[in-house]
Amino acid sequence: MGRFEIIEMKGTERLKRGFAKMVKGGVIMDVTNAEQARIAEEAGAVAVMALERVPADIRKAGGVARMADPEKIQEIMDAVTIPVMAKIRIGHHAEALALEALGVDMIDESEVLTPADPYFHVDKRKFSVPFVCGARNLGEAVRRIWEGAAMIRTKGEAGTGNIIEAVRHVRLVSENIRLIQRMTDEQIYGIAEKFAEPYLRLAIEVREISGLPGQVLENEPVYEGHTYRDIVEGIYKILLEIKKLGRLPVVNFAAGGVATPADAALMMQMGMDGVFVGSGIFKSSNPPKMARAIVEAVNHWDEPELIAEISKNLGEAMRGKDIAELEVRLEERGV
């Protein structure tokens, strides 16, 4: 019976990435209380993101946006049977540990909150709970995957109800993947070196302050015990996998600006695995109806007659903002 001894493994890469695979083809909705969470669940959301305020209100409120009150998150966890996610500030290891201890199903290390670390993201491999991270381009996506993110989402521009930035980010990632597929492995190694450069920022800044030349040593750990060369090798491996697959090796959702069923369908048509909807549902005039419509649009993204039908009489979508009028660009946080 030795071979059948129960040796349980938890928090493996397969379990973390596997969790993300189970939400594919679905809609993850921002909610701020138990009632909204139940509306989302009933509408067919695959998960909810527990927040104190939706991004549009975070934008309006200004100040420092932090991890939500765990009491609030717990209230939402108790209200629904579907997975519950919650956000931490970029690089805030202690908020991540707290949410893991609370038992949330996935952590979003999010630019929507005010960043905590000006240099680095959390080392997500050290956690059992899976993470999702935002990315504007392939470099950001690959760095987050190397750090252990089990899922990637576009950053878009949260709280605007404006899809243009999400479209930009999908295009930048897809185009870069196509470019890599035309390159030799040697050329790809060069890209890996470029993509690993942001990990050097702290080491270089320290040298500048000390009046030293900006040359980082080969054997010098620059991030969580890893040397620059370790990171390049890790990123190179991920890039080769991307070359082979023709897509990111983890589940990839759209986020940041999805406000209508047609927006959601557009993201699916562009090859995304699903969508996050932040302010788009509970800032619309009829949230239950809008929620159901977006779930159906993600399901029927390739059936235009149905998208037309689904889009009828939804009331007013969220008001929306032109990107040029914004005072704060959330997407620029955390490279």
Place this chain on the structure above:
Amino acid sequence: MRVGVIGVQGAVSEHIEAARKAMEKLGVNGEVFWLKKREQLKGIDAVIIPGGESTTISRLMAKNGLFDKVRELGEGGLPVMGTCAGLIMLSKEVIGATPEQRFLGLLDVRINRNAYGRQVDSFEAPLRLSFDDEPFQGVFIRAPRIVELLSRKVKPIAWLGDRIVGVEQNNIIGLEFHPELTDDTRLHEYFLMKAL
């Protein structure tokens, strides 16, 4: 052989891939496709209901007419396999369901939805199979638990220690875990043999 993977939400492509590999190993010609519309059920030989969110899958299957048709075909002997959320969909009784949720009732088992807890409790462990001596790596993600077999027609096919984690009832197979997240196609092969 024509095999459809219910494609309303969840880990659909992983099952398509696994079923294709299983067919190849069995030396069977055929196609595995993304099943979204009721019309695609015409002339089908087997159906797989993947993992995902059972509340979402239930809602969308009812909405697009797949629910009634799959139940009818399953009752008539069509091989149907469900994994995780798919097992919930197949079951007769479900503890912890939401009021709106509907189930196909093709498998005489009582299930406790999300019985293993939240994602931090998700785990992998080797399982024992009824039809093969080699262990099978079970991947349990926010898994449902089979708490009771409701008729003698239900036979265990996979165990975790001495607990039943996979069952069959003639043409129906239900698994708490995700064979489609491993490279091991033995359970897919076992299932597809029902359609030969």
